[in-house]
Amino acid sequence: MENVDVLIVGGGVIGVTSAYYLLQQGRSVTLVEKGEIGSGSSYGNAGLIVPSYSIPLSSPGVLSAGLKWMLKSDSPFYVKPRLAPDLISWLWRFWRHSNASWVRRATPVLHNMGENSLNLYSRIVREEGLDCHYQQSGLLELYRSHQGYEEGKSAAKMLQRYSIVSQLLNSHAVQEKVPQVRPGIVGGIYFPDDAHIDPARFVRQLAQLVASRGADLRTHTEVIGLNTGGKKVVAVHTTRGDFRPRQLVLAGGAWSPEIARSLSLSLPIQPAKGYSITIRRPDDFPELPLILEEAKVAVTPMGEHLRFAGTLELAGLNLNINQRRVEAIRRAAETFLQIKVSSQNIVEIWRGLRPCTPNGLPVIERPARWENVIVAAGHCMLGVSLAPATGQLVAQIAHNEQASKRY
Numbered sequence: 001m002e003n004v005d006v007l008i009v010g011g012g013v014i015g016v017t018s019a020y021y022l023l024q025q026g027r028s029v030t031l032v033e034k035g036e037i038g039s040g041s042s043y044g045n046a047g048l049i050v051p052s053y054s055i056p057l058s059s060p061g062v063l064s065a066g067l068k069w070m071l072k073s074d075s076p077f078y079v080k081p082r083l084a085p086d087l088i089s090w091l092w093r094f095w096r097h098s099n100a101s102w103v104r105r106a107t108p109v110l111h112n113m114g115e116n117s118l119n120l121y122s123r124i125v126r127e128e129g130l131d132c133h134y135q136q137s138g139l140l141e142l143y144r145s146h147q148g149y150e151e152g153k154s155a156a157k158m159l160q161r162y163s164i165v166s167q168l169l170n171s172h173a174v175q176e177k178v179p180q181v182r183p184g185i186v187g188g189i190y191f192p193d194d195a196h197i198d199p200a201r202f203v204r205q206l207a208q209l210v211a212s213r214g215a216d217l218r219t220h221t222e223v224i225g226l227n228t229g230g231k232k233v234v235a236v237h238t239t240r241g242d243f244r245p246r247q248l249v250l251a252g253g254a255w256s257p258e259i260a261r262s263l264s265l266s267l268p269i270q271p272a273k274g275y276s277i278t279i280r281r282p283d284d285f286p287e288l289p290l291i292l293e294e295a296k297v298a299v300t301p302m303g304e305h306l307r308f309a310g311t312l313e314l315a316g317l318n319l320n321i322n323q324r325r326v327e328a329i330r331r332a333a334e335t336f337l338q339i340k341v342s343s344q345n346i347v348e349i350w351r352g353l354r355p356c357t358p359n360g361l362p363v364i365e366r367p368a369r370w371e372n373v374i375v376a377a378g379h380c381m382l383g384v385s386l387a388p389a390t391g392q393l394v395a396q397i398a399h400n401e402q403a404s405k406r407y
Ligand SMILES: Cc1cc2nc3c(=O)[nH]c(=O)nc-3n(C[C@H](O)[C@H](O)[C@H](O)COP(=O)(O)OP(=O)(O)OC[C@H]3O[C@@H](n4cnc5c(N)ncnc54)[C@H](O)[C@@H]3O)c2cc1C
Pocket: 009, 010, 011, 012, 013, 014, 015, 032, 033, 034, 035, 036, 037, 038, 039, 040, 041, 042, 043, 044, 045, 046, 047, 048, 049, 221, 222, 223, 224, 251, 252, 253, 254, 255, 256, 259, 272, 273, 274, 275, 276, 298, 309, 310, 311, 351, 352, 353, 354, 355, 376, 377, 378, 379, 380, 381, 382, 383, 384, 385, 386
């Protein structure tokens, strides 16, 4: 049994940024990851750092659209029908939070964390010299329907209350910014403060940095059991040895509920599968991420690549690829843009599991019944956006070594 100071479970963007800030606090860090660093949801996502996306998924709008989409397997939001108690309880809680009063409470929390993260990203990238295609060039939402554009405008107006700046663009102005858009766009909404990154490059480079500063990163090391004694975790069993941590950070993304089960912690997190298609970037594609709104597909330039990412499928902890959903992303890309997505230019098709809570807020807390456990999971569609702020919070909670509150 190895005695360690802080043991982090999970080498995704949350685990690695936590390691970064824990080291800054002078902690000694060991991180175990069952695969490679950044091989979970943090690998092929859209890489958007978007304080403008601060409205939680559980909002009144999603209920009406969601009910229409829910059972259609190539729609942006799909629930695979199954009688799993955890899914039923999650859907019930999601429904309970899908109201205006919850949106008013959750939006400022997400926005504050998002803004804090945005500032931390630019500082980390600059000060540490990371080469991960970080750009702060804003985000442009594209609309093909008048109804969609009206809904987008009212959301943008609501976000102005939180000082989230946006500009409305007519179809001509959209065309000027993105020459590849197809005719038929009725308008766009531009959020100038947002940023984007290549998430896998960021996570891997930050991991190398923390390793060079003394963090012990153990890949292909899977946590298979935990033992407790009193109010503490006293042993963490892995496929490559056992640890006795002073502090344990659970950053296992969509797998966190599984890992936490032996602590009798019931984390309300459902895996929400999404897909991305990465192609070689057309020469003249601007350095500007897009959201193809009616299809809910994000388009992110990442160096020589262009990534299309989207769809949300509640189908449990399974990583099967559903070709119909990949095809829906390809179709959306070609409907909005004059870009061909084919085997000629596809670099990679990927799927990952977003760790989704029913209220849209991550769980970053020290659970009351465990004195040496910190949970940092459940970041839904915003794990990249919120990672540095989460890492800082984890380091603060570890520093205080006292109970913190769940949002
Ligand atoms: C299609 C798509 C697009 C997205 N776009 C964006 C975006 O634009 N912006 C944004 O902010 N977010 C986006 N997200 C969400 C984002 O990817 C996640 O919120 C984020 O990656 C979660 O990070 P994490 O570190 O919690 O989880 P992960 O990256 O999944 O990391 C968890 C790690 O824990 C490891 N692990 C699990 N169990 C064990 C165990 N027992 N022992 C050891 N290790 C274990 C896993 O292997 C994994 O590497 C997107 C997601 C998807 C699917």
